[in-house]
Amino acid sequence: MPMHHSNYPGGFANGVTIRNMPVLNAYGGNVFWVHSAAALVGNQGTFVRPCTTIDAAVSLCTASRGDIIVCKPGHAESIANATTFQLDKAGIAVVGLGTGALRPTFSFTNTAGSVEVDSASCLLQNLRFVADVSAVVVGINVDANDCGIVGCEFDFVDTGDDFLIYVDCGDVDGTFIEGSRFIAEIADGSNEAIRMDNCDRTRIVGNYIYGDFALAAIYGDTTGDTGDGANVSREILISGNNIFNADTVLGIAIDLNSADLGVISYNNLGTAGPSTPGVSAALDPGSCRCIENYAVSAVDNCAVVVPQTADT
Numbered sequence: 001m002p003m004h005h006s007n008y009p010g011g012f013a014n015g016v017t018i019r020n021m022p023v024l025n026a027y028g029g030n031v032f033w034v035h036s037a038a039a040l041v042g043n044q045g046t047f048v049r050p051c052t053t054i055d056a057a058v059s060l061c062t063a064s065r066g067d068i069i070v071c072k073p074g075h076a077e078s079i080a081n082a083t084t085f086q087l088d089k090a091g092i093a094v095v096g097l098g099t100g101a102l103r104p105t106f107s108f109t110n111t112a113g114s115v116e117v118d119s120a121s122c123l124l125q126n127l128r129f130v131a132d133v134s135a136v137v138v139g140i141n142v143d144a145n146d147c148g149i150v151g152c153e154f155d156f157v158d159t160g161d162d163f164l165i166y167v168d169c170g171d172v173d174g175t176f177i178e179g180s181r182f183i184a185e186i187a188d189g190s191n192e193a194i195r196m197d198n199c200d201r202t203r204i205v206g207n208y209i210y211g212d213f214a215l216a217a218i219y220g221d222t223t224g225d226t227g228d229g230a231n232v233s234r235e236i237l238i239s240g241n242n243i244f245n246a247d248t249v250l251g252i253a254i255d256l257n258s259a260d261l262g263v264i265s266y267n268n269l270g271t272a273g274p275s276t277p278g279v280s281a282a283l284d285p286g287s288c289r290c291i292e293n294y295a296v297s298a299v300d301n302c303a304v305v306v307p308q309t310a311d312t
Contacts, residue, residue, distance in 0.1 A: 029066030030090075032057040034104075036075050053077060054085050054094065063089040063119065071127070073098030076105050078132075079113035082141075090119040090144075096126040107132040107157070108139065120144045126151045127216065131161040134189070139163045146174035153181045154193070164188035169199045170221075176203040184211025186246045196260075197221040197232045205240055209253075214245040220256035220286060236262030243280075244270035253295070256286030265291035268303065279306055 032045035034057050042055075043049040053058040054069065054077065061067040061303055069092060079085055085106060096104040096192065101108070105128040113136060115129070122144065127141050129152065139154060154166045166182050169175045175196075178304070182193040195210045196219070210219045218232060218241075233256070243253040251273020269282040275297070282295035283306045294303035 006167045014101050025310070029060070029068060031068050031070060032060050032184040033070050033072060034075055035072040036077060043107065053146045055083070058087065058089060058092065061089050064091045064121075066091050066258040067093075069094045070097045071104035073102040074102070076107070079106050079108045079115065080110040081112055081221075082145060084113070084118050086116040086118060087122045088116075088118045091121045092119070092168045093125065094127065095123075097104060098126075098130075103128045103153070105130060109133055109138045110162070111137055114138045115140045116257045117142045117147050118144055121129045123148045123150065124152055125149075128152070128153045129162050129166075132158075134160050136163045138168045139166045140168070142167065142172055142299045143242070144171045145172050147172070148176040148178070149180055151179045152188075153183075153275040155183045156185060159185065159187075160189070161185075164189075165195050166190070166192050166282050168195045169202065170195075171199070172199045174202075175199060175209060176205070178203065178205045180207050182209040182211070182217075184213055185214060187213065188212060188240070191215045191219045194238070195219050195221055196233050196256075200235055200252045202233055204236075207243075208245040208275050209241065210246075211244075213252075214247055214250070214286075215247050216252040216255035217243045218256075220255045220260045222257050228290045229275065232259045232261070234261045236260060237265075238267065238288075239263070242268045244272075246272045246274050248274070251281050251297075252284060253282045255284045255286060258301070260286035260288060262288045263291065264288045264293060267293045269293060269295040269306070271295060271297050273297070273305050279304055280308065282306055 006134045033047050033050035035050040037051045045051045057069040108131050121220050136151040184190040191214045245251050245253050251271035253269040264285050271282040273281040278297045279295040297304040
C-alpha cells in the first residue's frame with residue numbers, strides 16, 4: 001500500500017497548535033515545562049517534573065537553538081522586580097497553555113516589576129499579565145530585535161491597579177505585537193498601551209485596546225532616544241486593531257512621531273476626547289500613509305474615515 005504524505009507548501013513558520021497545545025514532538029529545539037504547582041523545587045523541566053518558575057526554565061535553555069518553554073494551564077507567578085521573568089538568551093519562546101483564566105498568569109506586585117525581553121528573536125504567546133498594584137512602571141520591556149507578543153492579555157486585578165506603560169519598545173527593530181488584548185480602567189492611571197521609540201519594522205496587528213490612556217493607546221515617543229538620534233520608526237505597520245481611548249482630555253487612539261513612516265490601515269478607533277476636534281483626535285499618523293481607518297467620538301454615532309483630508 002503506497003504511503004501518502006501531506007505537507008503545507010513552505011511549512012508552518014510559526015508551528016502548529018491544537019487547542020493552544022503546540023505540536024512539539026518533531027521540533028528541533030528542546031522543550032521545557034513550567035508549572036507553579038509542581039511538588040518539587042529544582043525540577044528537570046520535563047512534563048512530569050516541570051520547573052516551578054520561568055527563571056528556572058530559562059536557565060536550562062540554550063541560546064539560538066529554538067528552545068520552547070511551555071507553561072501548563074494554571075501556572076501563576078508574581079513579578080516584583082526586573083529579574084523574575086527575564087529572557088536573556090536569544091530565540092526562546094514562552095508559550096502558555098489553557099484558555100481564559102486557566103492561561104498562565106503573571107501578577108505584577110511591585111511598581112518596579114517588569115518582564116524583560118533582553119535577547120533577540122524571543123516570543124511570548126498566550127500568557128496573561130495583570131497589574132496587582134497601582135502604577136506599575138512598565139509591564140514588558142522589549143529591548144532586543146525581532147521579538148514578539150502574540151495572543152496575550154494585559155489586565156488589572158482591582159480598582160486602582162494599572163500599568164503606566166503596558167509594552168515599551170525602545171531602539172529595537174522588528175517587534176511584532178499581534179492578536180493581543182489590553183485592558184485599562186476607565187479612569188486616570190495608564191499612559192500608553194504600546195510605546196514605540198526608534199523602532200523600525202514594528203508590526204501592531206489585530207489587537208484590542210480598551211481603557212483610559214493619558215497619552216495614547218499606541219504612542220510614538222519623541223524623547224529618550226538612545227539609537228540613531230532621530231526618534232523615527234520606519235517601515236511600521238499598524239493594522240486591523242480595535243481601539244477605544246476613554247481619556248477625556250486627549251483621547252488619542254494612535255499618536256505617532258511626526259516623522260514616523262509606514263502604513264496605518266483598517267483600524268477601528270474610538271475616542272472620548274474633547275468635542276473639538278472630535279473624531280480627528282483619534283488618529284495622528286505622523287508621516288505614515290493611511291488606508292481606510294474609521295473613528296467615532298460619541299455613542300450612537302457612525303464612524304467616519306480618518307484622517308478626513310482626502311488624497312487627491
